[in-house]
Amino acid sequence: MKRIVIFASGSGSNAENIITYFQNKGNAEVVQVLTNNPQATVLDRCKRLKVSAFSFNRTAFYTKDHVLSHTQQLNPDLIVLAGFLWKIPENFVHAFPNKIINIHPALLPKYGGKGMYGQHVHEAVVNNKETETGITIHFVNERYDEGNIIFQVSCEVNPYDSAEDVASKIHELEMIHFPNVIESILTSNG
Secondary structure (H helix, E strand, O other): OEEEEEEEOOOOHHHHHHHHHHHHHOOEEEEEEEEOOOOOHHHHHHHHHOOOEEEOOHHHHHHOOHHHHHHHHHOOOEEEEOOOOOOOOHHHHHHOOOOEEEEEOOOOOOOOOOOOOHHHHHHHHHHOOOOEEEEEEEEOOOOOOOOOEEEEEEEEOOOOOOHHHHHHHHHHHHHHHHHHHHHHHHHHOO
16 A cells, blocks of 8 residues: 655645545555644644644754655655645655645646745736636646646636636646546556
């Protein structure tokens, strides 16, 4: 059985979608969810879904390597960033080469980089009068949103769409495609 570790910072809707997808499949499991936010709703979702979860602070992640060593002990086949907002440290990236993926709510390289997440992205898409947007699933490297692209899918942005409308379309794409792409990566890695 393949082992997935999820990093999340917020509500955890993507994390829950991934957890339930693989609970129903039986070919992989989310062994733990880690969060940098002790108030994150993802912790409540994990409790309800009976998945191990814990939160950590900036020092444990960036200075002490506690989170790195803990993650290594979990022996993940794949680490999934599902709304995780901190930059992954370089030593973490090197410890798990091509084993960390992220989902971004735009068609990279557009609207990527530091500070470009969630509503900030959707507002930029609307303000720039884009006619399409979408999601990008990519490997994580040492720089924000610059790792090799694994998968992209687009959706139309109508002239009357608000940032909230765009967010809804993106959320729907995430729910449909993220678990399938994760499964595909796990399958192709043997």
